[in-house]
Every structure is written in C-alpha cells, then in structure tokens.
C-alpha cells in the first residue's frame with residue numbers, strides 16, 4: 001500500500017520527517033550490550049509483531065527538538081522541555097486514528113517499547129546512527145526524538161538510510177565518561193546513564209558526573225557533533241514552551257513528593273524523583 005497519504009497527513013501536523021519501516025528489523029551479527037534502562041534485550045527488539053500481532057509496518061516519525069543554547073543550564077536539552085513522553089504520543093494517536101480510518105489495528109510507541117527505535121528510524125530511511133550512537137537526520141541532526149505507529153496495514157517500507165557520520169572523533173574526545181570509541185559504547189560509563197542511576201555512586205561514577213555541570217542527562221556527544229552545527233530550531237510548538245534550563249537546591253529541597261510531581265511532573269527528569277537530582281547537584285558542587 002502506498003504510504004504517501006500518511007506522510008502528507010503527518011506533514012499537515014507539522015511532522016515532516018516520516019518514513020515507513022518493515023515489521024521485522026535486521027538483527028546485527030553481534031548484539032551490543034543493552035542498558036538496564038531499556039525494556040527489551042533479545043529478539044523482541046527487532047520483531048514488531050511481538051508488540052502488535054499481525055503488524056505489517058511502522059510509520060516512524062522524528063520529533064526535532066533543537067533550540068538555541070541558554071546559559072546557565074544544568075539540565076540536558078531534552079530535560080529542559082515539556083516531556084516528550086507526553087507530547088509525542090498525542091501526535092502519534094492522531095496518526096493512528098488516520099490509519100484506523102482505513103481499517104487495521106494500530107499501536108503507538110515512544111521510548112518505552114522493547115524495540116530498538118534508532119534502528120527502526122534507520123530502516124524507515126530517516127537517518128543514520130553516528131559514532132555517538134545517536135540517530136542523525138540529514139537536516140535536523142540528532143536532536144530528534146523517535147516515535148512510531150505500528151500498524152497491521154500493509155504499508156510499503158521505505159529504503160533504509162545508507163548515510164554515515166563523518167567519523168571525526170569529536171564525540172569520543174569530549175565524552176565525559178570516555179565511553180565512546182571505534183569499538184562502540186559502554187553504557188556503564190555514560191554520564192546520561194550515571195545521572196539516572198539510583199543509589200550510591202562509586203567515586204569513578206561521581207568523577208564522571210563532575211566533568212560537566214549537567215545534573216540529568218548528557219549532551220556532549222551531540223553538542224560537538226558537526227552534524228548538529230547548523231540544525232534548524234524545532235518546528236514543534238510544544239517544545240518552545242515552559243523551558244526550564246536550570247534547577248537549584250532551593251527549587252527542590254523541602255518539597256514533598258507530591259509537591260515535586262506537581263511542580264516538575266511534566267518534565268522528563270521527574271520520573272526518577274527529586275532525591276537523584278539533589279544527589280547529582282551535590283556531586284557537581286563537589287560535596
């Protein structure tokens with residue numbers, strides 16, 4: 001089935017980076033280790049029919065979120081913006097409803113599925129995976145979230161993207177955890193992972209956090225990537241609202257969990273709670 005109608009519909013919603021992936025993704029010969037924050041570890045990462053029986057394709061959509069840097073900031077860019085786990089599904093549901101008009105069954109996914117969403121986007125022709133591990137779109141760079149609507153409609157898949165990053169090594173050199181190399185990526189030393197890890201951290205993990213001011217997430221390997229040098233601002237209106245670049249102890253201390261949820265529950269850092277943010281603030285301040 002020709003997919004032009006759904007790409008045109010997505011474009012009417014302001015989503016211009018849309019492609020179609022097949023229901024079965026190619027499995028790499030050697031699977032890379034998967035971080036414990038993922039929800040899929042084996043073949044379920046590559047098989048869309050596991051999530052939607054009879055699935056024949058996925059409409060994959062990129063949600064660019066680049067905005068000019070502001071200073072001071074101690075949150076990674078995605079954490080400064082309204083939570084994409086709330087914004088992305090609202091758009092995907094509209095796309096699912098449009099597909100439902102033609103029959104079939106649909107299921108929207110964004111981040112929390114066991115599927116390898118970066119590979120899904122590569123297979124939908126939307127970009128390539130850089131040495132920094134991120135999906136890079138030729139126009140919007142890597143500051144893009146990935147969402148998809150799985151469907152039982154037989155949409156024709158797009159050709160996989162054949163692009164490659166420049167392999168310039170800037171991401172390796174600037175990585176605070178020294179976790180990127182030609183041989184791949186070590187999640188245990190990734191600052192983004194360490195800032196989200198619960199419990200007491202080792203001296204080595206604290207040292208990784210101290211390398212940059214951010215207290216949740218990490219953007220270094222994207223900030224220095226030449227593919228992000230001249231990317232346009234996000235066209236998505238919701239990401240221009242309620243920007244929160246910085247958190248202080250005074251913003252967090254003394255809040256009950258309920259007060260924390262009500263103040264910050266619509267930001268992506270909130271899911272881990274305030275204790276972790278206070279712990280990371282202490283670490284960045286050398287306490």
Ligand code: B12
Nearest residue numbers: 032035038111116117129133134135145146192193217218
């Ligand atoms: C667990 C997780 C993390 C972990 C581990 C990250 C990692 N690199 O593994 C942590 C918490 C550290 C993390 C950090 C970040 N994350 Co995260 N994360 C995820 C999650 C939930 C699972 C990723 C996963 O399974 N990783 C394990 C590796 C092994 O798999 P993979 O990332 O899918 O990569 C595979 C493909 O790239 C594939 N591949 C690539 N090209 C090709 C080509 C062929 C032919 C083949 C066969 C395979 C192949 O090979 C890899 C190994 O299988 C996904 C959502 C999802 N369900 O996919 C979001 C996701 C990857 N994260 C996202 C984001 C935004 C981030 C951060 C930028 C947030 C931040 N600012 O801190 C950082 C980036 C860190 C980095 N350099 O990767 C976005 C990525 C957007 C993008 N443009 O790439 C995703 C897709 C969420 C979303 N829906 O938007 N994340």
Ligand code: SF4
Nearest residue numbers: 130165168169171225
């Ligand atoms: S910084 Fe260089 S090596 Fe790293 S992803 Fe970007 S282009 Fe590739």
Ligand code: SF4
Nearest residue numbers: 175190191218220221
């Ligand atoms: S997110 Fe930060 S720590 Fe993780 S790979 Fe990129 S630069 Fe390294």
